[in-house]
Amino acid sequence: MRRMxxxxxxxxxxxxxxxxxxxLVRRGPLILFGLLLVGLAWRAPNLxxxxxxxxxxxxxxxxxxxxxxxxxxxxxxGDDVVVGGIDLSIPASAALATAIxxxxxxxxxxxxxxxxxxxxxxxxxxxxxxxxxVTVVGLTPILATLAxxxxxxxxxxxxxxxxxxxxxxxxVVWIRDExxxxxPIPVVLxxxxxxxxxxxxxxxxxxxxxxxxxxxxxxxxxxxIRPKGYVASTFILAGLAAAxxxxxxxxxxxxxxxxIEERLLVDMVLATFVGAAFSARNVVTVPGAMMGAxxxxxxxxxxxxxxxxxxxxxxxxxxxxxxxxTAAALQTRRSRQ
Amino acid sequence: MMSLEVGxxxxxxxxxxxxxxxxxxxxxxxxxxxxYFTSQTEVFLTSSNVLNILRGSVIVLIIALALTVVISSGGIDLSVGVALDxxxxxxxxxxxxxxxPWPLALVVAVFAGSLIGALNALLIVGLGxxxxxxxxGTFFIGRSIQQIGTGGGANINYRQAPEGFVALTQGSFFGxxxxxxxxxxxxxxxxxxxxxxxxxxxxxxxxMQQTAARVAGINxxxxxxxxxxxxxxxxxxxxxxxxxxxxxxxxLAGFSYLLDGIAAxxxxxxxxxxxxxxxxxxxxxxLFLVTLGTGLDxxxxxxxxxxxxxxxxxxxxxxxxxxVSQRLPRVEAWFDRLGKKSRA
Numbered sequence: 001m002r003r004m005x006x007x008x009x010x011x012x013x014x015x016x017x018x019x020x021x022x023x024l025v026r027r028g029p030l031i032l033f034g035l036l037l038v039g040l041a042w043r044a045p046n047l048x049x050x051x052x053x054x055x056x057x058x059x060x061x062x063x064x065x066x067x068x069x070x071x072x073x074x075x076x077x078g079d080d081v082v083v084g085g086i087d088l089s090i091p092a093s094a095a096l097a098t099a100i101x102x103x104x105x106x107x108x109x110x111x112x113x114x115x116x117x118x119x120x121x122x123x124x125x126x127x128x129x130x131x132x133x134v135t136v137v138g139l140t141p142i143l144a145t146l147a148x149x150x151x152x153x154x155x156x157x158x159x160x161x162x163x164x165x166x167x168x169x170x171x172v173v174w175i176r177d178e179x180x181x182x183x184p185i186p187v188v189l190x191x192x193x194x195x196x197x198x199x200x201x202x203x204x205x206x207x208x209x210x211x212x213x214x215x216x217x218x219x220x221x222x223x224x225i226r227p228k229g230y231v232a233s234t235f236i237l238a239g240l241a242a243a244x245x246x247x248x249x250x251x252x253x254x255x256x257x258x259x260i261e262e263r264l265l266v267d268m269v270l271a272t273f274v275g276a277a278f279s280a281r282n283v284v285t286v287p288g289a290m291m292g293a294x295x296x297x298x299x300x301x302x303x304x305x306x307x308x309x310x311x312x313x314x315x316x317x318x319x320x321x322x323x324x325x326t327a328a329a330l331q332t333r334r335s336r337q
Numbered sequence: 338m339m340s341l342e343v344g345x346x347x348x349x350x351x352x353x354x355x356x357x358x359x360x361x362x363x364x365x366x367x368x369x370x371x372x373y374f375t376s377q378t379e380v381f382l383t384s385s386n387v388l389n390i391l392r393g394s395v396i397v398l399i400i401a402l403a404l405t406v407v408i409s410s411g412g413i414d415l416s417v418g419v420a421l422d423x424x425x426x427x428x429x430x431x432x433x434x435x436x437x438p439w440p441l442a443l444v445v446a447v448f449a450g451s452l453i454g455a456l457n458a459l460l461i462v463g464l465g466x467x468x469x470x471x472x473x474g475t476f477f478i479g480r481s482i483q484q485i486g487t488g489g490g491a492n493i494n495y496r497q498a499p500e501g502f503v504a505l506t507q508g509s510f511f512g513x514x515x516x517x518x519x520x521x522x523x524x525x526x527x528x529x530x531x532x533x534x535x536x537x538x539x540x541x542x543x544x545m546q547q548t549a550a551r552v553a554g555i556n557x558x559x560x561x562x563x564x565x566x567x568x569x570x571x572x573x574x575x576x577x578x579x580x581x582x583x584x585x586x587x588x589l590a591g592f593s594y595l596l597d598g599i600a601a602x603x604x605x606x607x608x609x610x611x612x613x614x615x616x617x618x619x620x621x622x623x624l625f626l627v628t629l630g631t632g633l634d635x636x637x638x639x640x641x642x643x644x645x646x647x648x649x650x651x652x653x654x655x656x657x658x659x660x661v662s663q664r665l666p667r668v669e670a671w672f673d674r675l676g677k678k679s680r681a
Contacts, residue, residue: 086469129652137656142413142469143603147655150596151648157641266477273470311484318477321470322460329465 030277032323033295040302047302054184056301057294058252061190062245064293066090066264067271068197069241071289074272075201076210076234077134077141078217085214087235089130089145090242091264092152093123095256097246099156102165102256105172112171120243126152127239131232153261160256167255175251186248190290193244197237198286210234266317271296274324282328362661363608363654367625374632381635388514394627395520396421399575400598401605401619402527403568408602409531409614410564411544412468416457417598418591419479420450420569424576426483426493429586432502433495439502443577450573453479454566462561483588493586506582516578523571528616540564541613597626600651607658625654 041047047056069090077085097119104115126148133144175185183191201207212220213227220227249260272284275292279285299320303313358365374381400417407414428446431437437445453475460471484490508515531537540560542550551557575594580586604625605618629650633643 133652133656137660139655139659143599143655144652146596146599147648147652151645151652154641154643154645154648158645162641269473309485309489311481311489313481314477314484315481318474318479318481321477322466322474325466325470325474326460326464329467 060297065245067289069238093242095261420572421591424573425580454569
């Protein structure tokens with residue numbers, strides 16, 4: 001009896017330890033991220049001052065909006081990163097829309113709405129090309145969107161002749177400087193896009209179908225869903241998200257600067273996949289993408305406030321991507337055992 | 338009665354022609370491009386320009402060969418550009434700063450590049466991270482290391498590079514430029530390993546059915562480790578050639594080869610019977626892309642426009658190549674049915 005009791009106690013201990021390890025592995029990226037943020041804030045306390053928090057959130061907004069787009073594509077295409085859904089061209093679409101909007105406002109004297117609509121047309125066109133390449137031609141999303149990323153990058157260079165475009169349009173200045181109920185306009189835009197896309201993907205029947213297509217293609221097909229249309233729609237929606245992000249980018253940079261797509265690409269991928277750690281099943285979600293973007297922005301700000309040299313920032317982000325995806329991979333391995 | 342006798346041979350002739358046309362659509366496009374550039378510029382089809390194109394292809398070819406093996410094994414390596422940079426960087430630094438003789442510098446350079454591959458292998462094989470995200474991570478880390486090491490990305494000049502090192506690209510051997518010999522040697526090595534040896538079959542079987550390959554008794558982990566380390570080591574050789582040709586190390590120069598390399602592999606795969614990455618196909622893909630770039634240069638197109646045009650043609654070429662490989666069985670099947678119908 002006594003022996004049994006002891007062994008049960010040990011077993012419980014072991015289970016507890018196992019569970020603790022499970023939590024550590026599953027929440028590993030978040031814990032590490034948290035520790036890093038605490039460390040950064042400890043060395044530069046003004047990271048947590050109201051003005052710094054506000055600027056971090058403003059920085060987070062374009063990252064979050066493009067990350068929502070990527071989240072949709074990943075949800076609809078499945079999270080296998082080689083053959084599953086991924087859209088690397090979203091930052092390029094956003095940069096293209098930024099260039100178009102800036103050019104329309106500065107050189108063509110268009111109204112803000114006109115400029116925005118032209119930007120939407122450009123970004124959605126890129127999304128449509130991706131959709132075509134993936135669903136009709138049958139390219140893997142990685143290859144298709146890597147190729148469109150490169151071509152759109154070239155097209156942007158032609159449009160802007162690789163020069164900066166300054167914008168001093170009143171609407172742009174308003175978006176940059178004003179706030180609504182105490183919340184800066186870029187953050188408002190982020191929250192609105194979040195609400196719309198989170199509701200669409202996590203609360204409507206369209207969203208449920210997109211999730212089915214990405215989660216279990218065979219089940220989706222036997223349920224009578226035509227997967228191609230849903231996959232194509234996620235690429236178009238990602239283009240739309242890129243155009244909204246472009247509005248924030250135009251306002252934040254007072255125009256268009258060459259090369260904004262590169263930085264956005266890292267931050268977008270990092271935010272989306274770090275965000276997966278916030279969901280219960282460790283999968284990419286729209287709310288997760290937003291949390292991921294906020295974390296990434298705080299980290300960037302913290303690194304700057306700690307006077308970390310610019311050269312190190314890429315390395316930190318690369319290391320974080322690796323930590324996050326390694327933790328996710330270890331978790332998958334554990335759950336398979 | 339008459340049509341019954343005449344029908345089948347005519348259909349099969351048409352079928353043969355159509356299948357040939359679809360199968361070699363890409364080569365036809367390549368030919369049309371060469372004819373166009375020749376008609377538009379006087380120097381395009383001169384021997385010196387053709388040699389220029391071939392010489393300019395070698396580094397892209399090296400990256401593409403490395404990627405052919407990785408993609409054939411079912412993976413991807415986005416960090417080949419960084420491995421190339423490391424090769425160039427350590428070749429120059431070990432001679433200029435550490436005073437090593439150049440043959441030893443080559444060993445150091447290949448070793449430094451292989452470290453990138455070893456990190457990838459650790460992440461992908463050891464920890465189970467997907468190749469895309471793992472190599473994306475090493476790409477950013479490698480980029481950052483270069484910026485830190487060069488004080489923000491400054492070039493390292495080495496005008497007094499030893500003659501032997503410079504001769505790797507500029508010297509000649511039996512009347513042919515040395516860099517071409519190196520390119521040919523690498524093609525032969527890769528062709529033998531990937532297309533003729535059992536190892537190549539096994540690597541390819543990883544890409545088609547990894548579980549089946551493991552069940553069949555292949556040590557998949559060891560092969561995957563070698564695939565990533567080999568890819569990085571090959572890319573480092575490309576970096577050595579780049580720094581030997583220019584006598585300079587430019588940080589982050591490797592990234593520009595990545596997309597061309599991937600595109601060449603997929604163009605090549607489209608020409609394969611089963612759509613698999615293969616060495617001869619990759620060679621055609623590389624020649625196509627470099628010819629396109631050189632031709633656009635000779636037409637005197639603005640730098641920015643060239644970037645856009647090349648990107649757009651790349652998308653079209655990859656899409657066309659894949660469409661062709663997918664349609665071919667269908668075209669064959671269609672003519673098959675047609676033949677049966679007319680015989681019936």
